[in-house]
């Protein structure tokens with residue numbers, strides 16, 4: 152091979168090319184092109200560096216967000232917008248309104264009906280009805296689900312754990328007040344010609360096959376309690392549907408009668424005219440009655456309970472923001488009274504500071520403070536006990552000012568018809584009336600005193616009841632409801648105890664009524680493995696209970712949500728299991744991130760000033776009790792029992808240390824102008 156030739160031939164070519172390159176390069180690097188080129192390169196480098204670091208920051212922050220909130224769940228249901236598309240009224244909003252509306256509309260300015268009273272519950276998962284529309288779910292083999300009462304008897308009843316809880320009884324009535332703030336699911340009653348609800352269990356009614364009576368509770372002949380009295384059925388009704396509100400939706404949806412937000416609708420009502428009815432229209436106050444003891448109570452009502460009309464003794468009932476539940480039991484009635492008094496206490500303070508304020512301003516400002524107080528107690532004192540402090544933190548529920556207009560604030564049907572009701576397990580058998588010397592003067596079974604509050608305004612009972620709430624250890628959350636509430640709930644006056652109902656059976660039936668998905672689907676939705684067999688449930692449920700479930704249900708996919716979550720083992724400092732925790736955290740995230748008027752939100756027309764916020768953050772439920780009762784001292788951890796002999800100093804003395812100063816609401820400028 153003649154290499155020299157090759158070299159010869161290529162060299163000139165190369166050289167020629169090099170020459171061309173050089174020429175081009177020489178041109179390129181000639182002044183001023185060199186400078187321009189340099190600047191372009193520099194700019195590009197800066198750009199690349201910028202994009203690179205931005206990407207890094209973004210991915211970092213989204214990782215932080217993702218890691219922090221990886222527990223958040225998103226609704227899988229495909230039907231949540233149906234109401235908006237088909238039935239939602241057109242609402243005009245005043246973007247600058249300082250106060251939230253009574254019914255919750257216009258909280259979200261883009262979707263003003265989000266969270267408003269008389270709008271449907273949100274679904275996290277699609278409805279589960281056997282016909283896809285309204286009929287009660289059946290088991291996967293096509294057979295009917297086990298009777299709710301039978302499930303209670305076979306799995307839960309008679310397994311009470313007698314352990315003293317570190318939380319006190321007060322946790323329960325406060326929880327119930329909150330539960331009815333965010334949820335109100337009315338019954339689809341059938342009323343007879345006398346104005347009474349019919350008894351779905353009567354043979355004459357059974358043969359009529361009323362749709363509303365479909366979930367009446369059947370008892371078996373060997374029922375340990377009811378069989379003795381030959382009671383074969385307990386009457387309950389299906390829930391009102393959107394059809395009852397002239398909004399036919401497919402599948403059936405259910406309407407929340409109360410505003411979905413935590414906005415004290417229990418105290419103020421959920422619609423404008425009812426709210427007006429509750430107002431005194433003077434000094435910003437709510438109407439009240441004065442008992443024989445000179446103390447303030449919610450307005451007394453003449454007894455309207457038809458069922459007790461034959462009873463010579465009339466029972467006291469109160470006018471409250473929640474006409475359905477405000478009188479349901481002693482605990483909730485006491486809470487109603489407490490917050491009514493607190494509203495009027497604040498109204499008095501504010502009107503003393505600003506004597507020129509109108510009734511309307513005092514009412515709205517007092518209402519704003521009461522709502523903020525309830526919200527603060529809910530997130531700082533109540534919720535950490537329920538879902539655990541750590542979980543609350545990593546879920547992002549402790550972050551301030553997190554309003555996000557894309558978050559739908561509506562209560563989910565899974566939360567209200569199962570997740571929240573798990574706290575029915577902390578209902579104690581008795582309430583204690585305790586005097587200042589910590590002596591229990593009287594104990595009453597709550598099932599004996601439902602829908603009649605006669606004892607509350609007598610003597611010093613209200614104060615003693617509150618003292619009893621904070622000093623008596625509560626019932627530990629456990630996989631059973633107390634024996635009385637499981638058998639004798641809501642016995643009508645003049646009826647024997649056994650005529651009452653089983654709250655757990657009602658809760659199981661309610662889940663079916665509203666089309667909840669079974670436990671396995673919901674736990675999977677909450678991030679836990681979908682169980683293929685009953686045994687797979689053993690990661691969250693004790694194997695002894697898994698065996699019981701296997702005996703009662705045909706398949707692992709048939710278990711009712713309420714049943715599954717009650718059996719889950721508790722973890723991570725929570726008093727509930729992981730699936731209930733997930734549903735509860737989701738709800739409370741919605742009520743915070745989805746509420747434009749949430750107390751710590753900044754930059755909104757209704758935001759508190761920094762000084763006002765300081766006081767709001769300071770007010771505890773203890774302060775509310777001190778301000779409104781004669782209770783002499785309260786603990787800082789208001790839901791914990793504190794042994795007064797061992798830790799006398801932990802307590803705040805209501806008369807000496809108690810001080811709520813509303814100066815941050817004083818309108819100084821206005822005053823000086825006068």
Ligand code: HEM
Pocket residue numbers: 322323324325326327330331334335336337387479480482566567568571572574575578597640654657658661
């Ligand atoms: C003495 C205490 C309590 C009693 C007697 C009681 C009783 C009841 C009854 C009878 C219902 C209606 C059941 C139905 O027909 O579906 C109900 C609903 C409900 N309960 Fe309780 N409960 C009590 C405390 C609590 C507590 C402490 C909570 C939670 C913190 C709670 C949460 C709920 C919820 C979320 C509902 C559904 C409300 C609705 O949407 O209307 N309850 N309760």
Ligand SMILES: [Ca+2]
Pocket residue numbers: 331332333334409410411412413414415416417
């Ligand atoms: Ca509400």
